[in-house]
Amino acid sequence: MTATNGQPGHFELSGVSKAFPGVRALESVDFDVRAGEVHVLLGENGAGKSTLIKIMGGVHRPDDGSVRVDGAPVRFGGPSDAERLGVSTIHQEMALVPGLSVAENIHLGRPPRRFGLIDRARMRADAAELVERTGLDLDVDATVGELGVAQRQRVEIAKALSVDTRFLIMDEPTAVLSRSEVTTLFGIVADLTRRGVGVVFISHLLGEVAEVGDRVTVLRDGAKVGELAADADTEELVRLMVGRPLEQQYPARDADIGEQRLEVRGLSRSGALDDVTFTARAGEVVGVGGLVGAGRTELVRAIFGADRYDGGGVWLDGARVPPGDVAAARASGLALVPEDRAGQGLVLGASVEENLGLATLSDRTRAGLVDLADQRASAERTVRSLRIRVDDLARPALTLSGGNQQKIVIGKWLLTRPKVLILDEPTRGIDVGAKAEIYELINELTAGGTTVIVVSSDLPELLGVSDRVLVMADGRLRGELSRAEATQEDVMALAVAHGNGADDDA
Ligand SMILES: Nc1ncnc2c1ncn2[C@@H]1O[C@H](COP(=O)(O)OP(=O)(O)OP(=O)(O)O)[C@@H](O)[C@H]1O
Ligand SMILES: [Mg+2]
Structure with missing residues (x-):
């Protein structure tokens, strides 16, 4: 340890500022993390959170202010300088190499060697051991480019945990994980802090603040607007983040539901979708719930023509939407905001x-x-x-x-x-204020007759915006709930009834 004046395990930023062309991303911000604690960083989209942790990780150099590690001033020339001091970052934009396997990505830049050659067997075995120990559901031999976003996030986490870390910085690590994986990750974090690691944690899910954090700092427009204990009142945190109280998260819906617009009949694809049938009307919001891996993304991709299917079909205003043809789907009035936006x-x-x-x-x-x-x-x-x-x-x-x-x-x-707008996890990574605006927008669109289909793993959101909720498990529709009768428990009961109950993403 490079402790100097009696402050081992302390990472401090003081008066840090950073400007990019046209924007002051950070304005004289003080922030620190100590060994053994989790310091949560909150703020709206664009508040400066990622910029701050990129300074901690040596990606950006501050224009002004100082950085100290263990009491000693440091100047990072690049990420490798920070890594040498034990700083490990899980970035929001995943920095993985698509053409390599999971094991290769985990060991990127520092593969195990034997007689001067990369020891592939050990690389694989180490990666497998790590995946086992961290409880992440991941195939170490899979090629990263073929993985979905949730899987890729798991690789990032495994990669960060594979090195000896003194300061672990996590930029929205939970955004694409299932609920059981979040619990596992928090268990890992608790274990690391017990062993003296200092953790910085960014999330837009306010419920996670108290669950994992000790302290919380709120940024607004690049400035620090508060530092509180992590069990602070959620409303207070929201007020600090957005600068005003947020009256209602889910705007009242006055649904004006018209004629049948979309019909999905018997949609099937081997191993992914099994005889999915439903309809949706003009002006209606249909929610699709279920566990990660239940087939929700597969369903909406098939409807939109992004993936082929072997059986069944899709009709819009009575006309068949050609299968496997995105251009035709778009021309007929379908739009899909995909899960993997980056x-x-x-x-x-x-x-x-x-x-x-x-x-x-x-x-x-x-x-x-x-x-x-x-x-x-x-x-x-x-x-x-x-x-x-x-x-x-x-x-x-x-x-x-x-x-x-x-x-x-x-x-x-x-x-x-579009006549039918499909949103796959539309508010993942989006701050509370902007979420409310997106819900507002959904209401405006449906008032104009658009049909909206929302896939969401966020149960309050699913129930808050939908007129009707379909629940999937194992590629099949397991049930349908009306807005009036649906509760989070009802959705979960259907989602796990026939599927594997181990992996809930409430
Ligand atoms: N490389 C860059 N070049 C120019 N501007 C940048 C760059 N990186 C960030 N910014 C700007 O700095 C501001 C802060 O961005 P930052 O990524 O830190 O926000 P954030 O709090 O992480 O938001 P989010 O919740 O959306 O991830 C934004 O206005 C952004 O556009
Ligand atoms: Mg960010």
Whole structure:
């Protein structure tokens, strides 16, 4: 340990500021974490959380202020300097190599060697042992590029836990995990803090603050607005985050449900979907609940034509939607905001405006020319209505905070004015204030006759926004609940009744 003046295991930032072109991401922020504690970092999308932990991890250099580890001032030239001091980060944007296996990714940059050669057998065995010890459901031989978001998040966590860490920094690690995995992860965190690791934890799920944390710091617009004990009142935390009390999370729904619009009949794909049949009406919000792996994402991808199916079909206003053809599905009025927004939804190098225009590009292209004025006007409207935090539409999407990138993907599909909008985990990684705005938007869309299908693992959300909830397990529809009668317990009972009850994602 490099302890100097009697403060071993203390990581301190004082008066840290950081600006990017057009934005002050951090403004004279004090933040610290001590050995053996979990310090939670809260704030709206774009508040500066990831920027702060990137300074701790040596990714960004502060413009101003000081960084001390164990009481000694440090200047990180890059992430490897931070790693040498025992700082390990689980980043929000996952930094994995898609072409390599899970085991290879876990050992990336420091593979076990034998006689100077990479010891593949040991690499595999070590990775398998780690996965076993951490209780993560993961196949170490799988290729990372073929994994879903939840699986990839597990690889990130395993990777961070595979090194000797003194300070573990986790940027929204739980966003894509099932409830039982979150419990396991918190068990691991408790074990690490007992052994003297200091943990920084970022989440948009306020329930997790008291569950895992000791202290909580709230950032707003790049400034620290409060530091409280982690068992602080949730309403107080929300007020600090958004700068005002949030009256209601789920806006009242005055559903005006019309004619049948979407019909899904006997949809089947071997190993994924088993004879799924349901209908949805104009102006209706149909929620799809179930455990991670129940087939919800597979179902909506099949409806949208992103995946093929072997049996059954999809009809929109009585006309068959051609299977396995996204362009045709889109032309017939379907839109899907995918679960994996970073991977499937966004061109990171392109500007905010271009990204927002992507889904509607063909509509505004005449004789090969894009109507740029129209593209700009609709992009501006979307940025305003979703409160996307960006000062200039020409900025590359990758310079936006994680949650604001997600809002772009949602906005891009809203601009297609779909007849049926499918949202797969729409508010994952989105702050409380923006969540309420998305629910508001769902209400506006349905009031205009759009049918909305929402897949969500967040049970209060599922019940808060849906008129009707379908519950899936093992690729099948296990039941249907009306808004009036559904409780969280009812949904869970259906979700686990026939499936594997071990993996609940309440
Ligand atoms: N590399 C970058 N270049 C330019 N601007 C950036 C860059 N990284 C972050 N920003 C800006 O800094 C601000 C803070 O972003 P940051 O990613 O820290 O937010 P966050 O609190 O992590 O939000 P989220 O909850 O959405 O992940 C945002 O306005 C963002 O657009
Ligand atoms: Mg972030």
